[in-house]
Every structure is written in structure tokens, then in C-alpha cells.
Amino acid sequence: MAVWVVLVARWASSPGRAVREASSPPALGSVAAAAVLGARFSDQGAAWPGNWFGASAGGGAGAAACVGAAFLALAALGLAVLLWPVVSNWTTPTAGTSFLVSVALQGVAALSATLAASYRASWLLYAAIILFLAGLAAYAVIVWRFDFRSVSTGAGDQWVVGGALAIGTLAAAKIAATTAALDTAVVSVVSVVAMPLVAPVKSAAYGSACSTTWR
Amino acid sequence: MLDDLALALWCVAMASLIPLAISEAIRPRLHYDLLRWATVFPVGMYAACSFAVGQVTGLGGITDFARIWTPIALGVTLLALVGLTRRILLGRSHFVNGQKRGRGRQGRKIMTALGSNAHLFARPHRRQELTWCFETALGCPVATVEFPGMAESMLVIRFPDGGSLSIEFTEEAPDDDQPRLGAWLELRAEDPAAAMRAAMDAGFKEVKHPGHPYYFMAPGGQVFTIAPLH
Numbered sequence: 133m134a135v136w137v138v139l140v141a142r143w144a145s146s147p148g149r150a151v152r153e154a155s156s157p158p159a160l161g162s163v164a165a166a167a168v169l170g171a172r173f174s175d176q177g178a179a180w181p182g183n184w185f186g187a188s189a190g191g192g193a194g195a196a197a198c199v200g201a202a203f204l205a206l207a208a209l210g211l212a213v214l215l216w217p218v219v220s221n222w223t224t225p226t227a228g229t230s231f232l233v234s235v236a237l238q239g240v241a242a243l244s245a246t247l248a249a250s251y252r253a254s255w256l257l258y259a260a261i262i263l264f265l266a267g268l269a270a271y272a273v274i275v276w277r278f279d280f281r282s283v284s285t286g287a288g289d290q291w292v293v294g295g296a297l298a299i300g301t302l303a304a305a306k307i308a309a310t311t312a313a314l315d316t317a318v319v320s321v322v323s324v325v326a327m328p329l330v331a332p333v334k335s336a337a338y339g340s341a342c343s344t345t346w347r
Numbered sequence: 348m349l350d351d352l353a354l355a356l357w358c359v360a361m362a363s364l365i366p367l368a369i370s371e372a373i374r375p376r377l378h379y380d381l382l383r384w385a386t387v388f389p390v391g392m393y394a395a396c397s398f399a400v401g402q403v404t405g406l407g408g409i410t411d412f413a414r415i416w417t418p419i420a421l422g423v424t425l426l427a428l429v430g431l432t433r434r435i436l437l438g439r440s441h442f443v444n445g446q447k448r449g450r451g452r453q454g455r456k457i458m459t460a461l462g463s464n465a466h467l468f469a470r471p472h473r474r475q476e477l478t479w480c481f482e483t484a485l486g487c488p489v490a491t492v493e494f495p496g497m498a499e500s501m502l503v504i505r506f507p508d509g510g511s512l513s514i515e516f517t518e519e520a521p522d523d524d525q526p527r528l529g530a531w532l533e534l535r536a537e538d539p540a541a542a543m544r545a546a547m548d549a550g551f552k553e554v555k556h557p558g559h560p561y562y563f564m565a566p567g568g569q570v571f572t573i574a575p576l577h
Contacts, residue, residue: 161385161388164388168395227495228382228385229385235388281493282493283366283367283370284370284373285374285492285493285494285495286495287376287380287382287383287495288376288382288383288384288386289382289385289386290367290370291386291388291389291390292385292388292389293363294360294363294364294389294393295385295388295389295390295393296389297356297363298360298389298393298395298396299392299395300356300360301353301356301357301360301396301399301400302392302395302399302400304349304352304353304356304400305350305353305357305396305399305400305402305403306399308349308350308352308403309399309403311349312349312350
């Protein structure tokens, strides 16, 4: 969590740079940061430290989810505003920072899935699933044109290749947890929707693992 | 089924961690770079996603990994913070020195040495010749290094007794058939006469210049002199 405070501080401390680079993938880092901060606020009852406002203690849950919802609105707005400029200024071969497109999508997906449980709002869960799949697709496209030599020469951003997978995993886990929590019609609908999608995604995911470890 | 998907993705993410960590060990990049903050986030995210996957799948081992990994992520964050702090403090102190100097305070040592690393520019068509020149004719190890933001890879020659030469290739580089009257560089050898003979045998052009007899021109016009090692 300290990681995110630092990251946000970094982005907040250089707004000029953020404006100038609004059309490059690092701009989407701000979306990811907002999403993950929001997820931390609204992550009530999680088994790890970070329950700000004593969210899991009971009455505070609503306030924490409210803060999370504000972050979700901020992140979704950022995604809507920044995604097109970034994609239209796309350059190849892709670098580590290119993966921030996938990171931003997965970050918003994870927050959306978390809040879907807090508010028992199934539409947020569907949004999360769509964003999650979009994030996976973006990852596949980006990794396809990635210059893997930067894994050994990169100045630090090559780690986002793995970080994008990690936040995608987080989104998947949140979606799974929320789907289990909303045990109404949502579960069956989600299962039906997800069933044909999971199998190819799984095999694609294993495929990209092979290409990642192979280098 | 969805938790299976999360578990599968977790395995993929963990698989990606291995080459990333190994390449950091093989080729340590310990200098501070702003892009290190793009390392801090993924390292932290490995812990965050492991907590979530451990919880949703009920696999204690994954949660244990997350617990172990959290202090590592914190350590990486602290390292980046230390690097950032040092960068800020050093940057500020340089600025202060520059200001004082600017106001005419004489006698302060601001520059204290001339480094032993030189960076040259050459046209791309000289690459083969230059590689051959250093590697085969003069017996120096030549590495080809990709650098982010450079269209062409660089040649890097590290000399066993210190100093390095990097050559960047661009069409805008100067290129001469005559010895270029730019900055000349000094190579060192145990036996300058023998090294000079090797250069002559390899077909390099000898350059006449007052001082001592060992000057030669590399392909593209750069002049080197050979001085005794000690």
C-alpha cells in the first residue's frame, strides 16, 4: 500500500509531465494508481493489513466503499479520457510501459469487482468481467510486439510485463470472490457467460507464460 | 471455475517473475533511474495478487508466499526511495555549488577529474570495420549493447586496465578519410611499439604528429594515440 502512496505522490508531484505525456502509456499509470488505491479503501474484511477506517469492524464499511466508489469514478473517467490518445499514438516495438494499458484496465476491473460485492451491484461485476477480458486481450496484443531483450537491459519498466499479469490475477481473484459472494442469479449468468471464454483465455495465458519464461 | 482462472493466471504471473528476477541478478542495474518506480509497482502487485488468490482459492501456500513477498516489496520500495532521496539531495547540492561559483567565488573545486570513458559517434556502415578493428586487430573485447531510445545498438569496448569506449551509430556522425582534428583519444599498452605494429599490420593509417611516434587513425577518422601503460 505504501507503494501506491509513493506512486501517487510521484504522479501528483509532476503534473506538467503528466499533461505532456498524456498520450503515452505511462499516463495510464495514474488510472491504475487511482484504481488500486480505491480497491485498498473498499477492500473490507480482507485478511491483510490496510483496513483503513476500521472498515472490517462493522459500521465503517459504507464509508470505505464510498471512498472506493469515488476512486472508481475517477479511474473510469481517467481511462475514458486517456485510453484513446494512448492507443492512437501507439508505437512498436512495445516497451515495459506499454503494458500500463493492460494494467489500467485490470486495475479498474479489480476495483469494480470489489465494489460490486460491497454494493451488491451485479452490473459492476459485469463491467469488471468485460474490463478484465479487455485487459487480457490488450496484454496479448502488447506482448506480441514486445522486445524481450529489454528484460535484461531495461531500466526498471520491464517489470511491468509481470506486473500486468499480477494485477490481472488480482482482478480475476476479485471477480471470483464477488461472483461467489453474490450468490443470486448473477452466479449462473456469469458462469454461462464466462464458460466459453475461460477455456481459450486459460490456454492463451499458459501460452504467454511459455513465451515469457522462454527468454 | 473462476477461481481456477485466477489460479491459472497466478501461475503465469509467477512464471513471469522468474526471468525478471534472474535477469536482475545476472545483470545488476543498481544506479537509480526514475523507471525503477515501474519496478516498485509490479513487485508490490505480486504480493497483492497472491493475497487475493490465496483467499479466493483457500490455498494457504499462496498466502504464505504473499506474506514472505510483502517485506521484499517493501524493501524494493525503500531502495527506490533512497535512490530518489539521494538524487534530490545530490541534485540540490550541485545546484548550490553552481550558484556560488556563478557569483564569482574562486578556487572551489567543482570538476575534479577527467573520466576515462569516451563516447564516439560513427556512421552505421563503419560498424563491421570498427568491430574488426578493436576485436580482431587490437584484441579488445567488443560488446554490442542495445540501449532504449537508440535506433542502432552501440559497441562497447571495456579495457582490462580501466576505461571504456562506446560507439553510437548514426547517419549524422562525422566521417572522414583523413585524420579528424577532433578530440584524440589515448589508448594504453604494455608495449606501445608492438601495439602500433599490430595496428599498422591491420592496415590502419599512421598519423604523423609531434610528440611520439604512436598515432593511428581508425575507420571513419578518429585518431588514437598509444601511450605506455605505466
